[in-house]
Amino acid sequence: MTDVTSDAYDDLFLGIPLPLPRPADGREVRDLAYPRFTVLLEPVRRLAVVTAVNIDGSELHDLPRTGEWQLDARVPAAEQTGPAVYAANDLDRGHLVRRRDPGWGSTAEAREAMEATFFYPNAAPQASSFNQSKELWLGLEDHVLQFADTTGERVSVFTAPVLADDDPPYRGIRIPRRFFKVAAWATQEGGSSHLAAAGFLLDQSELIDVSQGALAVPALGAFRTFQVPIADIQELSGVDLGELVAADVLPRFDGPGAPVRGEAAWRPLRAPADIVLS
Template identity: 45%
Template sequence: MNPTDPPSSQPPSPPPPRAGGPRRDALAGRSGYDEAFLGPVVPLALPARTSVETVILPYTHFTVVFRPDRRLAASTAVCIEGRQLVEDVARDDIWEYDPRLPEEQQAGNDVYRNNSLDRGHLVRRLDPVWGAVAVAGQANTDTFFYTNAAPQADVFNQGKQLWQGLENYLLDHAAEFDRRLCVLTGPVLQDSDPPYRGIQVPLRFWKVAAFMQDGALASTAYVLDQSPDLSRDAERALAGAKAGAPPPLGAFRTYQVPVSDVAEITELELGPLPDVDLMPPLRAPEERWRRLETFDDIVMQG
């Protein structure tokens, strides 16, 4: 355009939608987690705890049960359709507040800024990304709300690698119902969790997987522990090296645990899942929480 020409009266073009799905200005149409995903005979309700206030937030193929008092999720539940997973959806990596909640009730970027904490996905990014391309893209985008994150150490080690690959491993054992899984996940929220920037940082996370095996409902449960080395001065470790510093979280340790133990430490109602646990209940006390070094260590026979 010539510099002497008058400016165009046309409005500027709107920015293109982000990779992974439509713009995030509306969540009203999200249907969330499907309690009958594994079949109407074995409905699985959202993990619930009636003694604390929670807000139910449905997204695409998953739902977050959110605790405003902790500014974090109490639990999440996702439906995974293994035969329809879409693997080539671009990672979004742009985190936003859920507009259905006040921002001050959510642990946002101020918690993760200029420190060693990662925004740890509770519902793994790839798990709800299945179905038609547009739906898969929307699900990918939905996993990047702060309501689906919790602080985790930024180190990457074998324990974390096992944790992140559990769903893939378990899908291979869910062929009886078209490789479908329901995965329930959340932080273990305890009053003793160390404070940092207006929240309390969870030291452990839990995961319960439900699927059909030999025509019957089955479950397994896991705990990820990022506690510091408590053989040293525990109070000093949890308080941080200096005032205002995040807790010095330890290396990730992944355990297979009884489903009933997850229900006990979280105080969540897990429905029929403790009764269909594939981990034998009568193990020696020192083996009740089974430290996983490889996927071959997972017990998959009741």
């Protein structure tokens, strides 16, 4: 694959206007359009600050995995976290927009979109250790799609690492300790459509240790997954999530602009049954 189509994230996909979230501080980003998704690449951190994808669950394909990781020629290699960061260690190239998510429509369209997810701006370093919590994180979109089945199975998902200043340095980048995901869908109430959304956080802090100058993955570490107020995600990530905050199915009751409540007040997820979507 050498070319990238540019139909990108559609902010009217749900039938309700939902603009692409952007950094609240107006920092410079690179807008990269791919089939049915968009990546906002933060050139200083060399990682995405936001990704946004439209998923039509009624037209998804289950195609064999094709595509190879590659740099995006539209931006300098020095602004991307490329193959050197992932070489000879226990880091995975963690898809932000999942391979399957934009893979809908015709078979050719689905294959092109799936292969486009293998550009490095759509990846972020994740510990390779696999456990039940990470499996849950990987399946959140599927769970939301199943829930949204009665409204046409259309979901828009926003995913990115939380780019914190105290993320540990490694090979010229800083490895994110947390990742956020916000899923949005339309609900029918009183004869009209309303936006609904749910926010999630994955924490890999226990699995990332660079204190000795090299990456180490503690044997007893674990991924931790939470459902959290979208307002908390907005504060932690520095991304303006707009209408998604008000549409949260897990609202905060301490008012807008309140400080992040933190892990003690978040909802830990151990199985899909723990997720609140209504």
